[in-house]
Amino acid sequence: MEDFGKLLVTSSPHMREGSTTSKIMWSVSLCLVPAGIWGVYVFGLYSLVVLFTSIIASMLTEFIIEVLLKKEVTLYDGSAFLTGLLIGYNMPPSIPLYIPIVGAVFAIGVVKHTFGGLGRNWMNPALAGRVFVMFSWTGPMTTWLVPRTRGITDAVTGASPLGFVKTGLLTLKGHVNGPLDFLAQNGYPFTHTDISVTSWLNEHIFSIWGGSIHNGYIDLFLGNIPGCIGEISTLLLLVGAVYLFAKKIITWEIPVSYLGTFGILVWVLGGLRFGMGWFHGDVLFHLLSGGLILGAFYMATDMVTSPLTRKGMIYYGIGIGFFTYLIRFFGSFPEGVSLSIILMNIFVPLIDRLTLPVKFGFVKEVKK
C-alpha cells in the first residue's frame, strides 16, 4: 500500500461535539454586545471609551502575567476579553478611567492568576473587580448619568431608581403603593415613551383582565434609566440570553432559581417596607432594575465559579436570590447582585461535594 504519512494516534473518543472554551467565551461576549450598544447610545461615546479601557486593561494584564510566568498566552480564548467587557458593563458611564483599569488589573491579576489562571479562580473575576473598586471609590461608582433618551441633551447626573427608592425609604413616612408609586410621588420622571406605551397597554391589553400597570416599567425594561453601562437594557440582555440558551451555553437552573427565589421573597416581603403588608412586593420593579438581569444570565452562570451539577446550580441560584434580597432591602447599598454572587461562589465547592450525581447501579431495586 502506498505511503500516506504518519497516522495520528490518540485515545478515544475520536469524534467531538466541537464546542470549545473559546467558542463559549466569545459567544457570551457576542450576546452581550447589543446591551452594550444601547448603553453607549444612551450615555454617549465616553462610555465606549470606558468599555474599551477595561477590555484592554484586562487583556493586557493577562498578557503581561502570562509572559512573565512563561505560560502560553491565552488571549485567544476570550476569557480575559469577557472579564474586561463585564467590568466595563458594570461601570457607571461617567467613571474616571483609572477605576475600570484598577478593577481589571485586580480581576485578572489577583482573582484569576494568583489561583492559577482560567478555571482555577474560585471567585468571579469581573465581579470581584467591580466589588473591589466599588468599596474603594464608592462615590464615582454610584454617580449615574441620565440617559439621553429621557430627552436631556447635556450630561446630567441623576439617581438610579433603586438608589432613589433606597434613600427615600430611609425617611419614608406614611403609605405609598410600591416603589414606582414612590418614584412618581417624589418627582422621579418617566419618559414619554413609557407613559404612552403603558397607557396603550393598559387600554388595549391589560383591560381585558381588568387590570393596569403603573408607569415606569417600560423605562426599566427598555433601559431608559440611569445605571451601569451594560446593565440597563433588560430587553437586549434577554435577547442575548435567548441565544445562549439556544446554544446550550447556559442552562435554566441558575437564572430561574435565582430570579425565582428573589422574586418570591420580594413578592412576600417586599411590600412591608412601603406599609403595604404581606404579598404586595413589586417583583417586576426589582427584576427589571439594577444589575439583576445581567447578573442572573451572564455572571451567576459563569461556568468556572458556579456548581458542576444541575442540582447544585439550583441551590446556588436560591442562595444568590436570598442574599440579593437581603442586601437590596436591608444592606447599605441599593444593589446586591455582585456581592451575593461572590458570596455564593464561596459555597460552590461545598455544593459540589453535596450534589454529586447518584451513580448508575447504586439505586435500590424497587421492582420485583
Next chain:
Amino acid sequence: MKNLKTFPRGGVHPHDNKGFTNAVPIRNAPIPPLCTIPLQQHLGAPAKLLVKPDDKVKEGTLIGEASSFISAHVHSSIPGTVKEVRTVYLANGIKSEAVVIELEGEFNRSGKPLKAVDWHEIPREKLLEKVKEMGIVGMGGATFPTHVKYTIQKGKKVEFFVVNGVECEPYLTADHRLMLEKTSEILEGAGIIKEILNPDKVFIGIEENKPDAIAVMEEKIREKNLDFEVVPLKLKYPQGDEKQLLKSITGREVPSGGLPIEIGAVVSNVGTVFAIYEAVVYNKPLIERVVTVTGGAVAQPANLKVRIGTKIEDLIEECGGLKIPPKKIIAGGPMMGFAQVNLDSPVTKGVSGIIALPAEAVQIPKETPCIRCGRCIEACPMGLSPTRLYKWIDHQYIDEALKEGLMDCKECGSCGFVCPAGIPLVQGMKLGKLLARKKRA
C-alpha cells in the same frame, strides 16, 4: 413517532455517519494468503497454544484451547501450514501470541453444501457445550466468552434475554446489515439461546435509526409466530452498552461492579447470536465476522465478511484502497475504538469496524484548562463526575478516584466527546484504572 424507550441519564448524540455503508450488502473479503490468529482475542486468559510450526491445520481446526474458566477456544480460519508463532500487537494495543498460518490445501467447509442440524433435538447442556467448543465470544466489542456468560449460577433465574441490535457507535453498520440479511438466522439463534437460558422473555433492542431492521425483524417474528419482542429505541449513545440497554428496556439498573444476571438479564450482540446459530446448526467455529470498512478516506466503503486473522491493510485494499491520505485509522467505532499506528494488526473476534478518517474528519482538540462547565457530568451515562475523577487521577489520588466510582467507568467516551476544553478524559480514566490495578498488585 411514539415515545420510544431510552436510558434516562447521560448519553450523547454524535452524528451517526452510517450512510457510507448502511446500504452496502455484506460481501466476502478475499481469503488472505497469510492469517495471523492471536490467542488472546477475548476477555480473560489467553488460549493455550495447541500447534507448532509446520503443523498442518484445516479450516476450523482448534489451535488454541480455553486455558481457564474465563477464556475461549481459538480456531484456524483457513486451511494451511503453521508458519510460526510470534508476538503481535492487536488492534486494541495489547500484545498477544499469534499463530501465523500460510494458506494451503483445500477448504473443507467454504463453498460446500453444509448439512443443517436440527438443534431442537440437542439437549440444553450440549448446546451450551457447543457454544464453548466453537469459541464464541461477545462480538459487540467486549469479547467476553459467551459460554461463561450463559453459565448461570445456581439460584439465579434469567428473566430476560436481550438481543443487542443497537449498534450505537457511529459509522458501523455490520450489525445493521446482518439484521437485514440474516434475519431468520438471527431469530433462529435467539431461539437456541432461549433454549439454553430459558428466559421468560426475549427482547430485540434496535435503535430508531435502523427502521428497516426493526420492520424486517418484526415481520419475520410474525411470520414464524415467535414470542420475541422487538423494542425500538430512541437514538442515544451509548445505548449499545448492555447496562444502558437493560435500563432502556427493563428499567432496571445493573448494580455497580455487577453483571446483568444480577437483575435477571443476559444480553448478546446480534453478531454473537448469528455466530451461535452457525455454530450450532452448521457446526461452524467462530472464524469469520462482519467488519464495516468505512470512513471518508476509504474509496469504496463496505461491509465485509472477514476471516479472523486478516490484516487491516488487506481489508482497506479490498475496499478500493484509500482515496485520500488518512489522518487516523480506527479499529472499532469512533467513540471507543483504537487509533492504529499501522495497518498490520489482524482482525480479531471483537473488531467490528475499520474507519479511515481523512484530516477534515479528525478534530485535534487543543487541551485547555477545565472551565468546570459540568458537561462531562451531564453526559456520563454512569452518573460519574469525569472532571473530578480526572483531577484526582492527575494528582495521583487513586483512592479518592476509586471512591468516586472510577471502576464504574466503561470508557464510552461521552465525556470526552462533549468536553469543550479538549481534556483527554477517557485517557485519564484508563490511566487511573491502570494505576489502581498496579497499586492493588
